[in-house]
Amino acid sequence: EAQVTQNPRYLITVTGKKLTVTCSQNMNHEYMSWYRQDPGLGLRQIYYSMNVEVTDKGDVPEGYKVSRKEKRNFPLILESPSPNQTSLYFCASSWGQGANEQYFGPGTRLTVT
Amino acid sequence: SQQGEEDPQALSIQEGENATMNCSYKTSINNLQWYRQNSGRGLVHLILIRSNEREKHSGRLRVTLDTSKKSSSLLITASRAADTASYFCATVNRRALTFGSGTRLQVQP
Numbered sequence: 001e002a003q004v005t006q007n008p009r010y011l012i013t014v015t016g017k018k019l020t021v022t023c024s025q026n027m028n029h030e031y032m033s034w035y036r037q038d039p040g041l042g043l044r045q046i047y048y049s050m051n052v053e054v055t056d057k058g059d060v061p062e063g064y065k066v067s068r069k070e071k072r073n074f075p076l077i078l079e080s081p082s083p084n085q086t087s088l089y090f091c092a093s094s095w096g097q098g099a100n101e102q103y104f105g106p107g108t109r110l111t112v113t
Numbered sequence: 114s115q116q117g118e119e120d121p122q123a124l125s126i127q128e129g130e131n132a133t134m135n136c137s138y139k140t141s142i143n144n145l146q147w148y149r150q151n152s153g154r155g156l157v158h159l160i161l162i163r164s165n166e167r168e169k170h171s172g173r174l175r176v177t178l179d180t181s182k183k184s185s186s187l188l189i190t191a192s193r194a195a196d197t198a199s200y201f202c203a204t205v206n207r208r209a210l211t212f213g214s215g216t217r218l219q220v221q222p
Contacts, residue, residue, distance in 0.1 A: 104156045104157070
């Protein structure tokens with residue numbers, strides 16, 4: 001089944017404790033991206049990647065890192081999480097070099113205390 | 114900054130009625146996409162319209178795009194209770210995707 005998976009689905013952590021949210025897709029998509037969703041603000045793009053070893057900042061990259069060492073994986077790294085990074089995070093992927101039809105993962109609800 | 118802004122923020126209709134949602138954006142785009150989200154879940158792609166297209170249909174969905182006014186509309190005809198969800202437009206400029214804050218649609222059975 002074609003899908004985007006994220007882990008973990010729920011995470012409660014403390015300020016400053018490094019964490020990684022994994023994202024994997026099995027559709028051989030070139031384009032992958034991360035979004036955060038906050039009430040009243042919709043979805044905001046954090047980072048995107050057009051292919052292996054090619055990443056670029058979205059609208060809200062501060063406090064986040066990404067890497068794209070393999071085509072199927074695009075982990076999101078929070079080196080030193082802060083409470084303002086409490087949010088619902090989505091990973092998505094699409095074919096091609098641009099932002100075409102996005103396939104979304106189920107989401108990761110992160111709480112930073 | 115948010116590129117797409119949906120209007121209205123919330124819409125409540127009766128089953129069988131049509132629902133229209135609008136999206137306005139600020140800069141030039143490559144394409145515009147509409148997505149649906151059931152509460153707390155991942156978004157599902159509905160339709161993509163390219164900047165050189167004016168109208169597109171998919172089942173009960175009709176999307177229009179007016180690049181001169183920088184606006185798009187999504188029409189859902191003969192709505193069903195199962196259409197209850199949040200709907201988002203997303204604009205694509207080069208390779209970045211920017212979502213609006215969404216329209217919450219409630220279809221009363």
